Amino acid sequence: MLRFFRQIRQRLITDNKFSKYLLYAVGEIALVVIGILIALQVDDWAKRKDLKAIENQTYAVLLTSLRKDSLELVRIIDIQYKSLNAQNTLINSSAKELLDKNTSQQISELIFDVHNGVYSFFPKYxxxxxxxSNKGIDLISSEKIKSDLxxxxxxxxxRYENxxxxxxxxxxxxxxxxxxxxIGFYVTSDFEITIIDPDRFEEAFAELQLQCGNVNFLTTNSIFGLKNIxxxxxxxxxEIESQRKK
Incomplete structure (x- = not known):
């Protein structure tokens, strides 16, 4: 191809057709420029395609992490709600009412629910x-996703962790x-619980209500933070699932 163009140029010069040669030269330059632009566009398209593939890989990893967090949040929020409800039951009842309406096993399970308010959510950072740290967040094209992350x-x-x-x-x-x-209430490593003694429970009930009151506000705030997360x-x-479909 280059040899063909060279022959045309030589023929025009030999025939002393300068104006036609000039016109041809301009056309040849235009073809070269167009060729360069096409090459750059192809290169840019390839780069964009590679970046999109990397972005989708990033989204895939984020989705795996977020879905695990979502499942864990359901579990922890459920546990903390049970703790809060058990706290409220103890705060708003008398020892006699509870002992009259429940077995020692049932009261032990109620205290177990209170006890489980200690469970925490650990985000997957x-x-x-x-x-x-690797500036990989810059690969995410959606400003909304970056902002929400x-x-x-x-x-x-x-804020929740505090x-x-x-x-x-x-x-x-x-x-x-x-x-x-x-109260003599213990939880073993196998999650077996001690069945409470009714007399000890009744003697310590006023203090138990006070202790439940002390954690009640904290448990409420914890649930609020978890639901925001x-x-x-x-x-x-x-958002990520929608972005991956584009």
């Missing part, structure tokens, strides 16, 4: 932290030792 992991999760830390200390250092010391996690899952 690994994928997000890896994206941030940052809000989730840099604000909502740390509340959870106070809640955990109140349960671990005060409520659970009280249940063991005054759950809402954002589920929203992100929908």
């Amino acid at each position: 690994g994928t997000y932290n890896s994206l941030v 940052i809000d989730l992991y840099d604000y909502l999760c740390p 509340v959870d830390d106070v809640n955990d200390k109140k349960f671990q250092n005060v409520l659970i030792p009280f249940l063991q010391r005054e 759950q809402e954002r996690v589920n929203l992100l899952i929908k």
Whole structure:
């Protein structure tokens, strides 16, 4: 092809057809420029395709992490609601009412639900932290997804963890030792529970109500924080799934 063009140029020069040669030269330059532009567009298209593939891989990893968090949030919120309801039952009842209407086994299960308010949610920061540290978050084209990820992991999760830390200390250092010391209630490593003694339960009931009151506000705040996280996690899952279909 190059030889063909060279022959045309030589023929025009030999025939002293300068104007036609000039016109031909301009045309040849235009063809070269068009060729370069096409090559750049192809290269740009290939790069965009590669970046989209990497972005989709990033979304896939995020979805796996977020879906696990979503399932865990359902479990922990359910446990904490049971704890809150059990706390309210003890706060709003008398020892006599509870002992008249329930067996020792049932009361032990009620206390077990209170005890389980100690359970915490641990967000999976690994994928997000890896994206941030490796600037992988810049590969995400959706500004909404980036904004929601940052809000989730840099604000909502740390905010919940602050509340959870106070809640955990109140349960671990005060409520659970009280249940063991005054009521004789224990939970084994196999999640078997001690059946309470009705007399010990009645004697310690006033203090038990006070202890439930102390953790009640913290448990409520913990659930509020978890539901905010759950809402954002589920929203992100929908946003990412929608973005992957484009």
